[in-house]
Amino acid sequence: MLRIKNLQASVEGKKILNGLNLEVKPGEVHAIMGPNGSGKSTLASVLAGREEYEVEGGTVQFLGNDLLDMSPEDRARAGVFLAFQYPVEIPGVSNANFLKTAVNEVRKSRNLAPMDSKEFLQIMKEKMKLVEMDKAMTQRSVNEGFSGGEKKRNEIFQMAMLEPTLAILDETDSGLDIDALRIVSNGVNALRDGNRSFIVITHYQRLLDYIVPDFVHVLYKGRIVKSGTKELALELEEKGYDWIKEEVAVGA
Amino acid sequence: MSEDLKILDEVTNSEYKYGFVSNIESDNAPKGLDESTVRFISAKKNEPEWLLEWRLKAFRHWLTLEEPTWANVHYPKIDFQDIIYYSAPKKKPSLNSLDELDPEIKATFDKLGISLIEQQRLAGVAVDAVIDSVSVKTTFRETLGELGIIFCSFSEAVHDHPDLIKRYLGSVVPHTDNFYAALNSAVFSDGSFCYIPKGVRCPMELSTYFRINSAGTGQFERTLIIAEEGSFVSYLEGCTAPMRDENQLHAAIVEIVSHTDATVKYSTVQNWYPGDKNGKGGIYNFVTKRGICMGDRAKISWTQVETGSAITWKYPSVILKGDYSVGEFYSVAVTNNMQQADTGTKMIHLGKKTKSIIISKGISCGKSQNSYRGLVRIAKKAEHARNFSQCDSLLIGDKCGAHTFPYIEVGNKTAKVEHEATTSKVGEDQIFYCNQRGISTEDAVNLIVNGYCKEVFNQLPMEFAVEAQKLLAISLEGSVG
Ligand SMILES: Nc1ncnc2c1ncn2[C@@H]1O[C@H](COP(=O)(O)OP(=O)(O)OP(=O)(O)O)[C@@H](O)[C@H]1O
Ligand SMILES: [Mg+2]
Numbered sequence: 001m002l003r004i005k006n007l008q009a010s011v012e013g014k015k016i017l018n019g020l021n022l023e024v025k026p027g028e029v030h031a032i033m034g035p036n037g038s039g040k041s042t043l044a045s046v047l048a049g050r051e052e053y054e055v056e057g058g059t060v061q062f063l064g065n066d067l068l069d070m071s072p073e074d075r076a077r078a079g080v081f082l083a084f085q086y087p088v089e090i091p092g093v094s095n096a097n098f099l100k101t102a103v104n105e106v107r108k109s110r111n112l113a114p115m116d117s118k119e120f121l122q123i124m125k126e127k128m129k130l131v132e133m134d135k136a137m138t139q140r141s142v143n144e145g146f147s148g149g150e151k152k153r154n155e156i157f158q159m160a161m162l163e164p165t166l167a168i169l170d171e172t173d174s175g176l177d178i179d180a181l182r183i184v185s186n187g188v189n190a191l192r193d194g195n196r197s198f199i200v201i202t203h204y205q206r207l208l209d210y211i212v213p214d215f216v217h218v219l220y221k222g223r224i225v226k227s228g229t230k231e232l233a234l235e236l237e238e239k240g241y242d243w244i245k246e247e248v249a250v251g252a
Numbered sequence: 253m254s255e256d257l258k259i260l261d262e263v264t265n266s267e268y269k270y271g272f273v274s275n276i277e278s279d280n281a282p283k284g285l286d287e288s289t290v291r292f293i294s295a296k297k298n299e300p301e302w303l304l305e306w307r308l309k310a311f312r313h314w315l316t317l318e319e320p321t322w323a324n325v326h327y328p329k330i331d332f333q334d335i336i337y338y339s340a341p342k343k344k345p346s347l348n349s350l351d352e353l354d355p356e357i358k359a360t361f362d363k364l365g366i367s368l369i370e371q372q373r374l375a376g377v378a379v380d381a382v383i384d385s386v387s388v389k390t391t392f393r394e395t396l397g398e399l400g401i402i403f404c405s406f407s408e409a410v411h412d413h414p415d416l417i418k419r420y421l422g423s424v425v426p427h428t429d430n431f432y433a434a435l436n437s438a439v440f441s442d443g444s445f446c447y448i449p450k451g452v453r454c455p456m457e458l459s460t461y462f463r464i465n466s467a468g469t470g471q472f473e474r475t476l477i478i479a480e481e482g483s484f485v486s487y488l489e490g491c492t493a494p495m496r497d498e499n500q501l502h503a504a505i506v507e508i509v510s511h512t513d514a515t516v517k518y519s520t521v522q523n524w525y526p527g528d529k530n531g532k533g534g535i536y537n538f539v540t541k542r543g544i545c546m547g548d549r550a551k552i553s554w555t556q557v558e559t560g561s562a563i564t565w566k567y568p569s570v571i572l573k574g575d576y577s578v579g580e581f582y583s584v585a586v587t588n589n590m591q592q593a594d595t596g597t598k599m600i601h602l603g604k605k606t607k608s609i610i611i612s613k614g615i616s617c618g619k620s621q622n623s624y625r626g627l628v629r630i631a632k633k634a635e636h637a638r639n640f641s642q643c644d645s646l647l648i649g650d651k652c653g654a655h656t657f658p659y660i661e662v663g664n665k666t667a668k669v670e671h672e673a674t675t676s677k678v679g680e681d682q683i684f685y686c687n688q689r690g691i692s693t694e695d696a697v698n699l700i701v702n703g704y705c706k707e708v709f710n711q712l713p714m715e716f717a718v719e720a721q722k723l724l725a726i727s728l729e730g731s732v733g
Binding site: 048049050051052071072073075076077081082084087088089090091092093097098099101102105106109141158162 | 679680681682684685686687688689690691692693695699700702703704705706707
């Protein structure tokens with residue numbers, strides 16, 4: 001589904017990704033961990049097509065297409081979803097209106113008729129249950145005045161509404177209380193259907209108790225320097241990153 | 253009148269008598285402006301002597317005035333002698349079918365979702381008698397008539413309700429008010445008159461569209477709205493469809509009188525031709541709008557969505573004379589390309605415990621310049637007056653400008669005046685966030701800007717708000733690269 005080869009990217013002249021390789025197959029969940037500033041969010045941004053990030057080399061194939069050649073909105077329409085580490089506020093635009101616009105844009109790109117209000121409300125109700133979201137939230141402006149945890153929950157709600165093929169969750173667990181963590185994880189798990197793939201960026205092994213990954217990768221200095229199964233996360237939790245940094249230093 | 257003036261008057265008068273008799277039959281006044289032009293207009297409209305005198309007084313005053321230059325707008329000097337001040341409303345349709353309409357305008361009509369019939373009307377296409385809205389208008393007029401509401405063209409009112417016109421004309425915006433007000437008072441072509449009797453709540457939005465004989469009000473419109481004690485009216489001016497006009501200069505006057513316990517809501521959507529991308533050919537719109545809250549607890553609320561015109565110079569104001577009276581101003585002003593807008597409001601607090609609120613949202617894109625200019629004046633006797641002003645500017649791109657000129661004069665210590673101002677940019681972050689959800693950049697900007705204007709749109713009557721949103725989308729087209 002997703003094949004990243006030797007990806008190199010920079011921002012403001014500073015090289016962040018240094019030849020990153022990753023392959024994600026349908027239905028898989030990949031966890032990406034790594035120290036602060038190692039390039040995890042950068043990877044997410046590059047995949048989503050953020051303009052400031054300049055791709056200097058490598059290829060990314062998504063469902064057989066050249067992802068890097070597509071506009072951000074086309075990537076989204078093709079099924080790439082990014083749950084932002086820092087969700088953005090849009091004052092005056094209700095969550096419901098925002099999502100309706102988004103859902104209908106995606107439908108349009110697939111030659112489907114726009115969803116009517118009744119149908120939309122029905123689906124919204126269902127998905128709200130999934131993340132135990134309060135009805136009032138849909139009438140509030142997108143993320144405006146939301147608490148940190150509410151913003152994250154809203155991201156997962158949006159994901160549920162948009163039903164992506166590949167979802168990238170950038171530290172969706174940070175800032176969540178224990179109950180919210182469970183709720184959000186349940187939401188994600190409910191969307192695991194054997195075809196939909198996930199890239200879950202996190203600092204905490206705890207999340208991976210809920211969302212059990214198929215693979216765990218360590219990103220360091222813009223490359224994936226170690227990959228393993230969920231046991232690797234436990235090991236990192238215990239030992240931190242120093243041993244990996246040393247391994248990298250020795251290898252270099 | 254001095255002896256000199258008298259003589260002058262006689263001379264010009266006689267010139268009129270002989271020089272213009274034959275011309276009365278023609279449809280247009282000759283180019284230029286002097287007393288004979290004023291007389292020509294008045295004669296054309298069959299006006300009573302007092303109104304002619306009123307116009308002439310305004311004209312003579314205008315001669316003593318200089319064109320104002322304080323606004324933050326720049327344009328070539330207007331040659332006031334190079335303008336035709338009166339042309340008879342065109343009765344004949346200029347087009348035979350919509351196929352002859354400028355495809356660009358047609359496309360805009362379609363985007364606005366304007367019905368075919370309405371498109372024909374706006375474009376001046378000959379409309380079949382059956383589908384013309386004559387019957388709608390008749391029913392409309394009957395309903396209003398039963399309630400004693402008068403809603404007609406200004407010219408009609410001059411003839412049918414001279415007492416009201418005499419009493420109120422110029423009572424809120426005297427001809428001495430400013431350069432353009434004097435000009436309008438001298439040469440105004442037509443406009444609307446609206447009278448709501450005591451205790452009557454007007455059951456429908458009064459829109460200029462439904463005004464009888466609304467053909468071609470021209471470039472110097474004049475509107476007068478009177479709300480008697482305890483009455484209510486919501487008035488809609490303008491039209492979201494793009495308005496082209498050969499007359500470059502527009503100088504309208506709107507006067508509102510709101511008596512004790514009366515409420516007047518005045519909503520405008522202004523979409524005059526803004527000129528092309530280089531700013532060529534747009535309309536200059538110099539408007540004086542003012543209302544007075546005459547009695548206690550009277551209320552006047554202005555809501556405006558300004559997207560058109562090359563130059564906008566406009567400050568809908570409220571004089572809060574009655575105690576506990578309320579003035580409101582909600583404004584969205586969008587400028588794109590080379591447009592310039594200098595707009596805002598004046599709230600003049602005279603009465604006790606008077607209250608005003610100002611919400612202004614300026615949006616600039618392209619190379620445009622958008623200025624908010626507002627005055628809040630609390631007079632000495634206005635005990636416990638209150639004002640809240642919020643002036644927000646939104647920039648799209650980095651070649652445009654936003655400016656805020658708030659003037660606050662407080663003459664009474666018990667007054668409470670709050671002013672908040674923000675300037676923000678449509679953030680890359682916001683646009684990317686929308687993009688990531690599948691929304692194109694253009695739609696994202698629309699969504700963001702609409703959200704930004706929500707407080708103002710909420711003040712508009714429902715259908716008008718929907719139209720205003722669509723209009724906004726069109727005005728913002730091409731604002732992001
Ligand atoms: N827009 C930007 N301008 C300048 N530097 C940037 C920008 N975005 C990222 N960087 C830099 O790139 C590096 C990688 O940042 P990134 O956000 O990808 O790290 P991360 O792995 O997500 O870290 P964290 O775990 O703290 O979220 C950091 O040094 C960061 O300062
Ligand atoms: Mg990060």
